[in-house]
Amino acid sequence: QSVLTQPPSASGTPGQRVTISCSGSSSNIGSNTVSWYQQVPGTVPKLLIYGNNQRPSGVPDRFSGSKSGTSASLAISGLQSEDEADYYCAAWHDSLNHNWVFGGGTKLTVL
C-alpha cells in the first residue's frame, strides 16, 4: 500500500482528455515536487513530467501536470492509442528516513 494513492484504472476514447490523480500528504506531495512516469506494457518506465509540471524534451505537450496542496494530477489531452500504458506518480517522502515513493499506478485504457 503506497503512501501516494492513484486510481487503479482510467479510460478514454481517442481525442478525449483524461486526468489521473495522485493523492498524498503534507510529508510528500505537500512539501516536495512530483514526477510522473509512463510505462507502456513490456517496456521500461519513462519520465513524463518532473517538477510538478515540467516536460522533458521530447514529451508531447498533450501531457501536462499540476499540483495543489497534497494532490497532483496528470492530464492527457487529445488521447491517442499509444497512450495506453501504466502511469505512476512519485515524490520524496519526508520521514525519519527521507525516502522516495511511487504511487500504486494507474492503468490507462484507450477505448
Next chain:
Amino acid sequence: QITLKESGLTLVKPTQTLTLTCTFSGFSLSISGVGVGWIRQPPGKALEWLALIYWDDDKRYSPSLKSRLTITKDTSKNQVVLTMTNMDPVDTATYYCAHYGSRWPNNWFDPWGQGTLVTVSS
C-alpha cells in the same frame, strides 16, 4: 547520451544474497546533484523504490527493506552495486537502475536501465 545497464545473477535461491551491478555511461557520479537509484517491479505489479546513492556517497533506503539492502558506488568504474540479503520468492521482480537528477526543488529518475528479471526459487 546517458545509458545504464543492470547485471547479476537472474536466479537465486531463498535465503541467498542478491548482488546487482549497474554500469552506466554518459554521466559522472562525482557531479553534484547526481545519483543512481534502484527500483523493482514484481510481475504485474507496481514500481517499488529500493535505494539511492548520491554523488557525495549519501545513501537512502526504502524503510521496509533497509535492513536487507546495501548500495555502494565505484566512481572510477562508473558502477553502482546493490546487495539484498535473505532473498525470498516475494522478491521475484524486474530490478531497474536509473539515473537520478536534481535541480532544486525538482528531482527525477531518468533514464532507466533495461531492467533484469530476478527469480527467487529453490
